[in-house]
Amino acid sequence: MRVSARGDYAVRAALALAARYPATVSTQALADEQRLPRKFLEAVLADLRRADVVRAVRGCDGGYQLTREPRQVAVATILRAVDGPLAEVRGMRPEQVTYAGSAQHLSELWVAARSALRDVLDEVNLAQLATGRLPSRVRRLAATPDAWQPR
Amino acid sequence: MRVSARGDYAVRAALALAARYPATVSTQALADEQRLPRKFLEAVLADLRRADVVRAVRGCDGGYQLTREPRQVAVATILRAVDGPLAEVRGMRPEQVTYAGSAQHLSELWVAARSALRDVLDEVNLAQLATGRLPSRVRRLAATPDAWQPR
DNA sequence: AACCGATCCTACTTGCTCGGTAGGCATTGT
DNA sequence: ACAATGCCTACCGAGCAAGTAGGATCGGTT
Numbered sequence: 001m002r003v004s005a006r007g008d009y010a011v012r013a014a015l016a017l018a019a020r021y022p023a024t025v026s027t028q029a030l031a032d033e034q035r036l037p038r039k040f041l042e043a044v045l046a047d048l049r050r051a052d053v054v055r056a057v058r059g060c061d062g063g064y065q066l067t068r069e070p071r072q073v074a075v076a077t078i079l080r081a082v083d084g085p086l087a088e089v090r091g092m093r094p095e096q097v098t099y100a101g102s103a104q105h106l107s108e109l110w111v112a113a114r115s116a117l118r119d120v121l122d123e124v125n126l127a128q129l130a131t132g133r134l135p136s137r138v139r140r141l142a143a144t145p146d147a148w149q150p151r
Numbered sequence: 152m153r154v155s156a157r158g159d160y161a162v163r164a165a166l167a168l169a170a171r172y173p174a175t176v177s178t179q180a181l182a183d184e185q186r187l188p189r190k191f192l193e194a195v196l197a198d199l200r201r202a203d204v205v206r207a208v209r210g211c212d213g214g215y216q217l218t219r220e221p222r223q224v225a226v227a228t229i230l231r232a233v234d235g236p237l238a239e240v241r242g243m244r245p246e247q248v249t250y251a252g253s254a255q256h257l258s259e260l261w262v263a264a265r266s267a268l269r270d271v272l273d274e275v276n277l278a279q280l281a282t283g284r285l286p287s288r289v290r291r292l293a294a295t296p297d298a299w300q301p302r
Numbered sequence: 303a304a305c306c307g308a309t310c311c312t313a314c315t316t317g318c319t320c321g322g323t324a325g326g327c328a329t330t331g332t
Numbered sequence: 333a334c335a336a337t338g339c340c341t342a343c344c345g346a347g348c349a350a351g352t353a354g355g356a357t358c359g360g361t362t
Binding site for chain 1 (some may be wrong): 152153154155156158159162163166167169170184185186226227231236237238239240241244246248250251252253254255256257259260261262263264265266267268269270271272273275280281282283285289290292293295298299300301302
């Protein structure tokens with residue numbers, strides 16, 4: 001799983017919007033709060049707008065606001081909007097790659113891995129993430145003995 | 152999760168080696184069986200050798216062989232050898248990124264997602280994958296209703 | 303000693319993506 | 333009119349991904 005700067009910034013901006021929901025917040029304010037490069041963040045927010053995650057308000061006192069309640073927005077939705085599909089194999093969807101011979105069952109593994117990812121990222125929403133009250137299954141994953149150890 | 156061509160090829164080559172374990176197989180034979188570009192595969196196998204997943208035999212009738220039994224080799228080991236860590240956020244390990252303000256709990260989510268990935272990729276080995284007898288938890292993940300549907 | 307099939311090493315190419323910057327136009331409340 | 337904001341296009345430098353090319357080296361066979 002590779003979360004790009006775009007993905008990271010997008011989630012952080014969305015969290016900042018969730019914290020002030022349903023207020024409208026300017027790019028500058030979001031950039032300041034999360035210490036993000038303003039111009040780059042602009043491009044990221046444009047992605048979120050095209051994905052209908054946020055709505056833009058132009059003109060003086062403009063900015064962005066979530067199009068729906070924080071708890072209605074899954075983190076996966078945000079990541080997909082800016083980084084594309086959660087899982088890809090050689091640039092293709094896991095279910096689209098096919099294998100021959102001894103690799104026959106490989107796509108089943110890719111699909112399972114994607115499914116595991118979805119079970120985390122599609123199930124956590126902005127409200128939970130903002131308050132830190134993650135679903136118990138997710139909390140358990142992060143609490144396993146060496147979950148915080150690199151491998 | 153982004154599996155590159157390197158990662159895909161590496162797992163397929165390893166599976167082909169597992170199928171013939173403990174025989175020595177040439178790059179050419181591996182490339183033929185899985186239809187991979189030979190020269191590129193050479194570079195991938197070099198990675199696996201440096202990670203001590205395979206051993207190279209030089210000279211006539213040379214090739215590669217697994218350094219241990221197929222069931223002792225996790226898929227994650229192969230992916231890490233050629234693609235680096237399973238999960239990265241902005242080029243860093245999930246446990247290394249820190250956040251302020253409304254994004255405070257974000258690293259917990261990244262760690263949970265990585266943990267979920269590990270629970271699949273670190274638990275499946277070449278023997279299971281070659282025979283298709285995946286662990287029941289993994290099989291269940293791939294069998295959930297819309298696991299094979301794109302989102 | 304010669305040969306042949308194999309790995310190994312270095313270099314190169316081509317195209318794409320990533321992260322970010324710059325400038326200016328369009329919109330809107332005051 | 334003005335100022336603050338979003339919107340759009342273009343650009344840049346660095347790095348990476350996916351190969352390709354050519355040859356050096358090794359080692360068993362003849």
